Amino acid sequence: MISVNRESAQQTKGKKALARMFIFPVCVLVCYGMLCAIDPNKALMALKASGNVLLYVALPLAFVFMVMLILNLFVNPAQIARLFGKVANIKGIALSLVAGIISMGPIYAWYPLLKNLREKGAGTGPIAIFLYSRAVKPFLLPVMIAYFGWVYVVILTLLIVSASIAIGCFMSVFMKE
């Protein structure tokens, strides 16, 4: 009985998550529908502008998929979990950095794991480094390069990596570890 109730609750949760994902695009489509009724020419202009953006990112998106596939083939969250620890030395910092950079998916999916690791004694520094270094997204680099160029991406990436280490140190000090 418990498992039946649980299964039904999980299915409802899954459907709700799926529905939430479509709220924003559906709202935008409704705006297009309203605009089309009021001024079809403007709606067409907006659609053309969107088409141009889509064409611009089409090739980088294909690279995004390839990098995603490569990461999924060689990296799994279980390995990322093992990269953490209470190690406060350079190795610990490097492992947290790597874990943050290669982690994928929405951040809220990672909170339960981080909580578990925290309870097991992982330091606040490594967790802060992990959360900040997630700003480096290897699989999205093709899109970023297409918009901002190599030089910008390299410089920003290096600064984010440096900042994540600095934040890890700040957090360790302020949280009095």
Add this chain to the structure above:
Amino acid sequence: MKIAISSEGTDLKAQVGHRFGVSPYLIIADLGTGNFEAVPNPGSLGQHGTGVQTIVLIISKDVKAALTGYCSPAARRHLEVNGIEIFTGLSGTVGEVLESYKKGEIKKAEAAKIENEPVKRVVDRAIFIHAMKRSVNQFASMLPIFLGVVLLIGLLNTFVSRNFLAALFSGNVVLDTFLGAFFGSILAGNPINSYVIGGELLQYGVSLFTVTALIITWVTVGLVQLPVEIAALGRRFALLRNGICFILSIPIAIITVFIVNLVTR
């Protein structure tokens, strides 16, 4: 030593779960103390990525062996890579299986097959298919919002003028960077959207300082996710981390643009 048994229920009288990844519970039994706990199996949600969470869960519980009816080749590989033995083909109650394991009556019959070369090839193919499915799911899950953003940009292109944005941003580097950091903090979602929005804002003449701060805080500061972060990592940690990240995003954005201008000049 701890072992995990897939289970249909929360006690030792429950039947062993037929499939390791999707059974409702995992019974984690400590052979040393004789204690056990029933943990809800995240894989039973049947959602994308939850199967791997099952593996992460049992690694975090320091489990050394997993007992179940059936385990997929991909999950088996992940478990074995992480030093967890897997025993399949089991049925009956959790208590019976536990006793059989203690007596050494359960053998790794299935595992032996994997060592044969032809089967290994099938496993590799299974891993590729698993990775492909996972990538397709990840890609598909970011598409609805992404397409919404692209359509919204079309509307903005049509209705928002350069003059309006020029009025919104003062031209003061620190203030505009602060505004970019603020918008990045309240907006959430896949970072690809911040790149597309940032790229389009540049076309409108918005400064690179603002766009860079927006890109940085989009991922590093999360006002929307703050309650979840507080619940998971504590109020002090979450507020302090988000605060530091917000403040730091402004000098990082300014330094980034300064260096880029220096290099590309």
